[in-house]
Amino acid sequence: MVVCVCNAIRENQVRACARDGCRTPCQAFRALGRQAKCGQCAVVARAILDEERAAA
Numbered sequence: 001m002v003v004c005v006c007n008a009i010r011e012n013q014v015r016a017c018a019r020d021g022c023r024t025p026c027q028a029f030r031a032l033g034r035q036a037k038c039g040q041c042a043v044v045a046r047a048i049l050d051e052e053r054a055a056a
């Protein structure tokens, strides 16, 4: 599933960021070398980061 349409970031990339220590969408963007644009993905991205961290 594509989480961030603006940057074509997929769910598995966001989960990998969480496993690498990213706690916020901003940190995940930075880790992926991308920048937030419209910001629509922030809520979903945060939920995925939280979920992946909780499962670790």
Ligand code: FES
Residues within 6 Å of the ligand: 003, 004, 005, 006, 007, 035, 036, 037, 038, 039, 040, 041, 042
């Ligand atoms: S959907 Fe992620 S910045 Fe627009």
